[in-house]
Amino acid sequence: MDEYQIKLLPKNKKIVSLYNSLGVHLIFKINSGVIYTNQTGGHACCQSFEEGVLLPFNSEYVHKESIIEKELSSITNNNIFLSPEIADKIDKIFMKYSVTKCAKVDRIKLKESMEAWVHVIISENKECEFYNFYDGKGILTWNNSD
Numbered sequence: 001m002d003e004y005q006i007k008l009l010p011k012n013k014k015i016v017s018l019y020n021s022l023g024v025h026l027i028f029k030i031n032s033g034v035i036y037t038n039q040t041g042g043h044a045c046c047q048s049f050e051e052g053v054l055l056p057f058n059s060e061y062v063h064k065e066s067i068i069e070k071e072l073s074s075i076t077n078n079n080i081f082l083s084p085e086i087a088d089k090i091d092k093i094f095m096k097y098s099v100t101k102c103a104k105v106d107r108i109k110l111k112e113s114m115e116a117w118v119h120v121i122i123s124e125n126k127e128c129e130f131y132n133f134y135d136g137k138g139i140l141t142w143n144n145s146d
Contacts, residue, residue, distance in 0.1 A: 009035055009049060016054070018141060023058040023066035026103070027139045028122070039144040040117035042078030048117045050139050057099060057140060068097060069142045076115040077145050084110065090118060102128040106137060116144040 009015055018025060018038040027036050029052045037049040058066045071093045075086055082090075087105040094100040102125035109119035118140045 009037070013051065015049075018054075019143075021143070023056060024069045024072065024140060024142045026055045026057040026120070026122075027052040027141060028055065029137045029139070036141070038116060038141045039146070040141070041080045041114040042076075042116075042144060043146050044078075044080045044114075045144070045146060046080065046114065046117070048114075048139075048141075052138065057103075066142070068093065068100060072118070072140070072142060073115070073145060076118070078115060080114045082110045082113045082118065087113075099128065101125045103138070103140065116142050 012033075014034045016034060016036050018036055025036075027050050029050060032051060032053050034053070035049050035051045036054055037047060040046045040048040058068055072090065075089045075093075076082070079086065082105070084107065087107060087110060090105050094103050102122050103120040104123065105113070106119040106121050113119045120138050120140050122136045122138055124135075
């Protein structure tokens with residue numbers, strides 16, 4: 001993130017860049033005083049940000065790459081918005097892994113979702129690794145492809 005982009009963010013919040021993070025993360029959208037940023041949208045290099053709390057959202061790793069991240073990247077590559085068909089594919093990926101079964105793509109936010117930045121709705125699921133966040137909204141994010 002350059003100085004100009006940092007100036008666009010709220011001044012009274014802590015900022016964490018996820019540019020070089022490994023795997024998939026879920027940002028729960030709640031007032032936390034912390035804003036997470038990531039480069040998104042493939043070659044469009046959008047600079048997305050959201051306030052919340054961060055939870056790693058991974059299953060297994062193969063050669064230092066999250067399997068979920070690899071699957072999500074393959075179907076969202078260079079998309080600057082998501083179609084209902086891509087959202088359906090993402091939901092199928094979520095159902096494959098216990099850690100992501102509680103998430104569904106937020107269909108209302110498809111035009112705001114893109115590669116490495118997918119708006120989701122969190123529902124109760126006993127297999128998830130967090131509690132009392134149900135019926136909330138979040139963003140699933142990972143390393144941008146560019």
